[in-house]
Amino acid sequence: MPPDGAGAAPVLELSGVRAAYGRIEVLHGVDLAVGAGQVFALLGPNGAGKSTTLKVISGQLPITGGQVCLTGRVVNGAVPERLAQAGVCTIPEGRGIFPSLTVRENLQMMTFSGRPRSMIEEQAYARFPRLRERRRQVAGTMSGGEQQMLAMARALTTDPALLLLDELSMGLAPLIVDELYEIVGQIAREGISILVIEQFAATVLAVADVAGIMLQGRVVQVGTPDEMQTALSGAYLGGGG
Amino acid sequence: MDEFIRLTIFGLVSASIYFVAASGLVLTYTTSGIFNFAHGATGMMAAFVYWELRFNPDGPQLPTLVALVVVLGVLAPLFGMVVERVLIRNLQGASLATTLVVTVGLLAGLIGLAQTIWPPEQRRFPGFFGDSGFEFLNTFIRWSQAITILIAIGVVIALRLLLYNTRAGVAMRAVVDNRDLAALNGAPPSRVSSMSWAMGSSLAALGGILLAPVISLEIIALTLLVVNAYSAAMVGRLKSLPLTLLGAVILGLLTQYEPSYLPRVFSDDRLPDWLTGLNVSVPVIMLFVVLLILPAAPLRGARLRKSARIRVPGLRTSIVGGGLLVAAALVASGLLGDQDLRRVGEGLALGIIMLSLVPLTGYAGQVSLCQFMLAGVGAFAMAKVGETGSPLGLLAAVALAAAVGAIIALPALRLQGLYLALSTLAVAVLADNMFFPQREVFFSGTIPIGRLDLGFVDFSSDSAYFVLLAIAYALVAILVLSVRRGELGRRLLAMRDSPAACATLGLDLTRTKLTVFALSAAIAGLGGALYGGLKVTVGPTDFQMVLGLPILLLAVLGGIATASGALVGGLFFSLLLIISDEVSALDWLVFIGPGLVGVTLGRNPDGLVPTVSARLHGLRDRLRGRAEPSAAPSPRRILDGLGPDVPVGAPLAPEQLRALDDALGIGAVDGGRQGAGEAKEVGSGAAPRG
Numbered sequence: 001m002p003p004d005g006a007g008a009a010p011v012l013e014l015s016g017v018r019a020a021y022g023r024i025e026v027l028h029g030v031d032l033a034v035g036a037g038q039v040f041a042l043l044g045p046n047g048a049g050k051s052t053t054l055k056v057i058s059g060q061l062p063i064t065g066g067q068v069c070l071t072g073r074v075v076n077g078a079v080p081e082r083l084a085q086a087g088v089c090t091i092p093e094g095r096g097i098f099p100s101l102t103v104r105e106n107l108q109m110m111t112f113s114g115r116p117r118s119m120i121e122e123q124a125y126a127r128f129p130r131l132r133e134r135r136r137q138v139a140g141t142m143s144g145g146e147q148q149m150l151a152m153a154r155a156l157t158t159d160p161a162l163l164l165l166d167e168l169s170m171g172l173a174p175l176i177v178d179e180l181y182e183i184v185g186q187i188a189r190e191g192i193s194i195l196v197i198e199q200f201a202a203t204v205l206a207v208a209d210v211a212g213i214m215l216q217g218r219v220v221q222v223g224t225p226d227e228m229q230t231a232l233s234g235a236y237l238g239g240g241g
Numbered sequence: 242m243d244e245f246i247r248l249t250i251f252g253l254v255s256a257s258i259y260f261v262a263a264s265g266l267v268l269t270y271t272t273s274g275i276f277n278f279a280h281g282a283t284g285m286m287a288a289f290v291y292w293e294l295r296f297n298p299d300g301p302q303l304p305t306l307v308a309l310v311v312v313l314g315v316l317a318p319l320f321g322m323v324v325e326r327v328l329i330r331n332l333q334g335a336s337l338a339t340t341l342v343v344t345v346g347l348l349a350g351l352i353g354l355a356q357t358i359w360p361p362e363q364r365r366f367p368g369f370f371g372d373s374g375f376e377f378l379n380t381f382i383r384w385s386q387a388i389t390i391l392i393a394i395g396v397v398i399a400l401r402l403l404l405y406n407t408r409a410g411v412a413m414r415a416v417v418d419n420r421d422l423a424a425l426n427g428a429p430p431s432r433v434s435s436m437s438w439a440m441g442s443s444l445a446a447l448g449g450i451l452l453a454p455v456i457s458l459e460i461i462a463l464t465l466l467v468v469n470a471y472s473a474a475m476v477g478r479l480k481s482l483p484l485t486l487l488g489a490v491i492l493g494l495l496t497q498y499e500p501s502y503l504p505r506v507f508s509d510d511r512l513p514d515w516l517t518g519l520n521v522s523v524p525v526i527m528l529f530v531v532l533l534i535l536p537a538a539p540l541r542g543a544r545l546r547k548s549a550r551i552r553v554p555g556l557r558t559s560i561v562g563g564g565l566l567v568a569a570a571l572v573a574s575g576l577l578g579d580q581d582l583r584r585v586g587e588g589l590a591l592g593i594i595m596l597s598l599v600p601l602t603g604y605a606g607q608v609s610l611c612q613f614m615l616a617g618v619g620a621f622a623m624a625k626v627g628e629t630g631s632p633l634g635l636l637a638a639v640a641l642a643a644a645v646g647a648i649i650a651l652p653a654l655r656l657q658g659l660y661l662a663l664s665t666l667a668v669a670v671l672a673d674n675m676f677f678p679q680r681e682v683f684f685s686g687t688i689p690i691g692r693l694d695l696g697f698v699d700f701s702s703d704s705a706y707f708v709l710l711a712i713a714y715a716l717v718a719i720l721v722l723s724v725r726r727g728e729l730g731r732r733l734l735a736m737r738d739s740p741a742a743c744a745t746l747g748l749d750l751t752r753t754k755l756t757v758f759a760l761s762a763a764i765a766g767l768g769g770a771l772y773g774g775l776k777v778t779v780g781p782t783d784f785q786m787v788l789g790l791p792i793l794l795l796a797v798l799g800g801i802a803t804a805s806g807a808l809v810g811g812l813f814f815s816l817l818l819i820i821s822d823e824v825s826a827l828d829w830l831v832f833i834g835p836g837l838v839g840v841t842l843g844r845n846p847d848g849l850v851p852t853v854s855a856r857l858h859g860l861r862d863r864l865r866g867r868a869e870p871s872a873a874p875s876p877r878r879i880l881d882g883l884g885p886d887v888p889v890g891a892p893l894a895p896e897q898l899r900a901l902d903d904a905l906g907i908g909a910v911d912g913g914r915q916g917a918g919e920a921k922e923v924g925s926g927a928a929p930r931g
Contacts, residue, residue, distance in 0.1 A: 080421070099418060101411065
């Protein structure tokens, strides 16, 4: 059974969240809870509303209904930078880095979380020695894997309360994806709650405690990774029972 | 050799001023994505405020340093921050036309404000340390010139240190890279852009104060400093400060070398008459050339646009509307006094010029700042060919303007959006300096323009000409609307929405762009010819770029994509003219009014007519008891059955699995295909980013 932090308020809880792009509603009442120390994998096809859910949690998209709670406190309408300072670390889809800044300047941007620069650099270089070698390099000129490592360095060094990961695997070689998920597992073992979004399930289910399936703007099913694996493969094989 | 050294040093002095001004422009553009057309006007205002504090004989006459600190350290940054907070912040994601109109509105408003506070008169504005100076390499250099160079070097170093060695500067560059990600890092983008606008405004002010002693304290000249700044900044594609510095140096040297060396090319050591305007045109020519050398931007794909749905009237409705306008004009021509009739007529004529923006900007999404110049071309043709009011004059106006429009469009074909707008601005300023003052055009005097005379009807009386203007407006409006309904209209809208999609469909973008430019120019030319007839005589300063700014602003006010919007804009202009006739203190209302209008458009970019018409239609529907559609019909969801009431954790039921299957687009089981197609459509329509 997944650890669900019995009794304590979940780190993240969405209830009946609705959100829209202009007049087109995309989230039709999302319910979701990530317990303390949990890794929650949110799966679903293109257009299901996964990234939108993440935008809502990180404050990039205002909600039109429902409630977003962080550790029991309602944070509806909070702006992204406040949430980031409060410990919500979001690694957006694609590379979550500033391509025309150097590696070191990218790390400097992480100091807006309130942690001193020396500590951030020390931890980042300790975990990814490659980044130390390339600290003067312009980040956009590094390989995709290195860029994603730089992005992950933010999760590692800023000690967030909640980590939001969007399509970590996109456009990367399977080997690098495995490596990245190893890091996710490591971050999880430090007790940080994580919400991961993926279109393809295999790798992420290995590190997840709980998984949910999102379809058409709702979370339609939540269960253990195994259960979801079954549900998904049922669907993918087209049998449908 | 001495002369070369002297020119080079002076060129570097000019370059320093251009760089200071251009760096502020780059700073604000990169961090907020909004191109500040009012940058030069900010510098102009600052120079005047500085004069007020430092030199005005009736003012406080503060010491130089104190005055500098007050202007550069307090007032200018404050102004920049207020502008950012009130105008710019709301513009994130707005269309280019809207963002342009807001800063052009600010530009016009500041010019009007300055004209009101500081009416033209001789004002003493010496440089730092007056005329004293020192000898260097056989050249006498004023202290103020040396200081200017030092200040530019100081700005270069300070910007470098700020942007690369402080967290705030790194955050600025981070916002340029990826605004959202900066926020996700915890760096507030709004504070970053507020800071950059404060700095940009301060740099504009510094540029204005340094430039004022060089070119005299004159409103329009100082405001046009911005064109020089554009040219320098464009070398760095509005992004790179080092390249901007390079651009400033090139421009500074060119402006110094040109008047001394170019005449020697000619036999009698002087420029031929027709090149007299070249001196002041160097920056614009450089801007134009740089824009042309820039690699073309890749075609962009579709973009989500927020805009009200604009109803396009059918042929019958537009004919009825046109008829009503002419009837109203007939009535008004009997009721209004001479003066008011002329003013309303002016509004109608300008309305026709505004109509020229409807296909170009409203439908095709291309922004042009040279419509008034094209109107001037039309007036020129009318004056030359239709001096006696021959209809051939109007034809010539239409043809010549269309040809000029197409020629302007040729280089502009590669350009998009802001660059296109800037190149049209360059053309308009170039025409101000070099075309209209030509001996063969208007030269220094004014030339008479005939009013249309068809033989059987004569429109030479004021009231008849007024009706003629209304008829012309109605005809052009009907034409524009039928273009919108026709094949060309569809092509224009498609090109605006997604040039890339058009290209893949085999639509000839080049031809479409040329067509719309020529069409728009033809309308502007017709409007100009009629406008000229109304004024009876026109001169070289009647069609200046700056005077044309209210046209764009008011066209957008009325609703740039509607034919009736231009009428609203034109009549609004008449109203301003009439008010300023009555109240002489409000002379510059024609600038301040459109300026105010422009800056408020950020909140309602669709303009008056679409907004009012949407309200009216809503009201009518409600009165008829029709249910108002509350929101866009939400896409039918094939998974409604799954609903939120599915107990969490329960295994999916077979039909739910099938639905999931469809949603994933894999299923091939009977009937599944249709569902899959629908699901895909739903997915792409509802959520652009999964």
